[in-house]
Amino acid sequence: MFIKLRTTTARRVALAGSTLLLAGGLVACGAGEKDGGASGDTSTDQVDAAAARAEQATAEFDDFPQVAPVAGAEALAGKTVWYVPLGTAAPILKAMGDGTSAALAHLDVDVHICDGKFVPTEVAKCLEQASTAGADAVVTSFVDYGLIPAAYDALVDKGIPVLLAGAVPSPDRPADAALAYDDTSVDHAKGVERTADAVIADSKGKANILFLGVTDSPALLKTADHAEKYYADECPGCTVTRIDTNTASLSKLASQVSAELIKNPDIDYIVGEIDESGAPAIAGIQSAGRDGKVKLASTNGNLDALQRIKADDTQIADTGLSPAFWGWRFADGIVRMMTGSEPSTTGAVVRLFTADNVGDLDLTPAGYATNEWYGEDGYQDLFLTAWGAR
Numbered sequence: 001m002f003i004k005l006r007t008t009t010a011r012r013v014a015l016a017g018s019t020l021l022l023a024g025g026l027v028a029c030g031a032g033e034k035d036g037g038a039s040g041d042t043s044t045d046q047v048d049a050a051a052a053r054a055e056q057a058t059a060e061f062d063d064f065p066q067v068a069p070v071a072g073a074e075a076l077a078g079k080t081v082w083y084v085p086l087g088t089a090a091p092i093l094k095a096m097g098d099g100t101s102a103a104l105a106h107l108d109v110d111v112h113i114c115d116g117k118f119v120p121t122e123v124a125k126c127l128e129q130a131s132t133a134g135a136d137a138v139v140t141s142f143v144d145y146g147l148i149p150a151a152y153d154a155l156v157d158k159g160i161p162v163l164l165a166g167a168v169p170s171p172d173r174p175a176d177a178a179l180a181y182d183d184t185s186v187d188h189a190k191g192v193e194r195t196a197d198a199v200i201a202d203s204k205g206k207a208n209i210l211f212l213g214v215t216d217s218p219a220l221l222k223t224a225d226h227a228e229k230y231y232a233d234e235c236p237g238c239t240v241t242r243i244d245t246n247t248a249s250l251s252k253l254a255s256q257v258s259a260e261l262i263k264n265p266d267i268d269y270i271v272g273e274i275d276e277s278g279a280p281a282i283a284g285i286q287s288a289g290r291d292g293k294v295k296l297a298s299t300n301g302n303l304d305a306l307q308r309i310k311a312d313d314t315q316i317a318d319t320g321l322s323p324a325f326w327g328w329r330f331a332d333g334i335v336r337m338m339t340g341s342e343p344s345t346t347g348a349v350v351r352l353f354t355a356d357n358v359g360d361l362d363l364t365p366a367g368y369a370t371n372e373w374y375g376e377d378g379y380q381d382l383f384l385t386a387w388g389a390r
Contacts, residue, residue, distance in 0.1 A: 042205025042237035050234060051201035057194045057319070057352035060375030064382055065347035067332065072339040073387035077108035081334055082130035085141035086216070087118035090247070090276065091302050092323045093141050095369050096165075099327015100139060100334075103380075106389050107335070116143065118247060124151035131158050137334050142166035144217050145173045152179060161337040165330040168219045180343050182333050184326070185219045185226075187348035191299040191319040192227040192273060194352045196234065198317035199269055199297050205237045207269045210260055212253065212277040213244040224273050241267065250280055257284025261294065272298035275305040275318065282314050301353065303368045310358045322349035324371040328383050335387060349374045 083100050085093035101111040112135070114126035123143050130138050131154060138155055144167045145152055155162050156178045169181045199207050209231065213224030224244065231240050241260065245253050261267055261284065270281045275298045285294045294314070298305055301320015308315035325348065333343030351374045361373050371377045384390040 040236040042200065042235045046234055046236075047200060047205040050197040050205075054194060054197040054201050054317075054352055054354075057197070057350065058354060058357050059351075061322075061349045061351050062375055062378065064349070064379040067346055067382045067386040068344060069386050069388075070332075070336050070339055070341060071388075073107055073335050073389065076136075076335065076338055078110075079136040079338070080110045080112060080134070082126070082133075082135045082138045083111055083113045083141065083330075084116055084123060084126040084130070084138060084143065085113075086116050086123065086143050087247075088113070088115045089118065091368065092300055092321075095323035096141055096327045096330065098369055099324040100331045101327070102324075103328040103331035103383065104335075106384055107387060120147050124148040127151040127155055127162075131155055131160060135160055137338050138162040139330050139334050140164050140167070141330070142217060142219070144168065144219070145170035145179075146218075149173065155179075161334070163330065163333045163337055163343060165326075165333065166219060167217070168222065177337070177340070177342075180333070180337060182330060182343055182345060183219070184348070185222050186345075187321060187350070188219070188223040188299075189226045190348065190350050191321050192223055193230055194319040194350065195271060195297050195299045195317055196227060196230050198319075198352060198354065199271060199295075200231075200235045200238065202295070202316060203238070203269065205235050207235065208239045208264075208266045209241070209269045209271050210257065210264075210267045211240050211242045212257075212270065212272045212281065213242055214246060214273045214277070215244050216246045220273065227271075227273060239266075245277070247276060250276060253277060253280035254283035254287060257281050258287035261285065261288035261290050265290075268294055270294055270296050272296070274298065275300040275302035278302075278305055278308065278315065282308075285314065301351070301368075301373065303363060303365060306353050306358050306361065306373075307363050309353060309355055310361075310363060312355065316354065318353045320351050320353055320373065322351075322371050322374045324369065324377070325349040325374070325379055328379060332383055332386070349379070351375075 083097045088094040097113045104111050116123035162179050165182045166184045167181050175181050214220040231238050278298050296315040297317040299319045305318040329346050336343045
């Protein structure tokens with residue numbers, strides 16, 4: 001149970017449904033913090049259930065969702081799609097773009113990637129460039145409508161369909177044939193749940209957790225809130241303290257983590273909503289003199305996180321969501337929009353990584369860019385068959 005909330009103005013704005021809180025200094029690190037004590041004991045049944053879910057999630061993924069047929073995809077040959085991620089410095093966003101490019105290449109559709117650099121004006125500039133260059137369609141990645149509404153509207157006015165991948169639908173701009181959303185928050189929720197299961201099982205339901213949430217977008221804030229609730233429901237014997245930050249302020253996170261560990265020496269787990277918080281978390285652990293006493297877990301499946309697990313370097317678990325699959329899913333969405341139909345959500349490829357299953361993986365950038373960490377890539381045939389490209 002969370003019994004105290006210290007809220008800054010920035011936190012109140014975020015909870016009120018503000019747009020992306022990103023680079024450009026929209027919020028400072030530590031936009032909010034929650035301190036909570038355990039609300040009871042975690043039952044043996046709850047611990048066993050968490051362990052079972054975690055164990056099941058470590059297996060290679062082969063339960064791919066079905067993909068509905070789409071007519072007219074072959075007519076897209078020669079067209080150009082612009083992929084505009086929030087920032088390519090985030091490995092998962094770059095890998096999603098690579099997946100989108102690989103998928104659309106099967107239809108002879110060219111993909112141009114424009115880096116948003118985690119700066120709203122740069123993202124807007126990319127959309128303007130796409131329009132000027134005569135893009136046939138645009139896919140943005142984790143760029144909410146409310147961040148740059150005028151830039152999105154300008155594309156729509158030019159008759160350029162745009163898919164907001166990874167964005168929560170905006171109440172100010174309902175989806176239609178010209179602008180649609182592919183909300184991935186349900187899939188992110190599955191990811192943080194499996195990471196939580198690993199922590200619950202490892203701690204026997206008694207973890208004292210410092211949770212590092214992210215406020216870069218409403219979707220990420222929603223996921224952090226979901227993780228918080230999941231611990232409360234599934235691990236009443238766990239204690240959770242939450243710090244919120246954004247990717248623009250990660251350089252300040254190590255000092256925050258260190259201060260919290262010094263203030264609360266009972267913390268024995270740090271859980272990051274995203275992998276990008278892992279390196280500053282470890283720096284904070286070292287600064288506080290807590291090496292070997294605090295374990296780390298996080299979500300996204302980044303290369304450095306899995307390398308830490310293999311090296312037995314503080315991190316014990318990481319739930320990955322295949323960026324290669326998501327790239328194909330986003331490609332499917334824009335194919336449907338370009339052929340006059342509605343994009344459909346087609347699930348995610350999720351796998352929990354621990355010391356038991358990372359040993360034989362190709363932990364290189366090349367390995368990360370494919371689906372091989374997660375299992376076979378049979379989903380590609382499903383998409384290609386749906387597009388009439390098989």
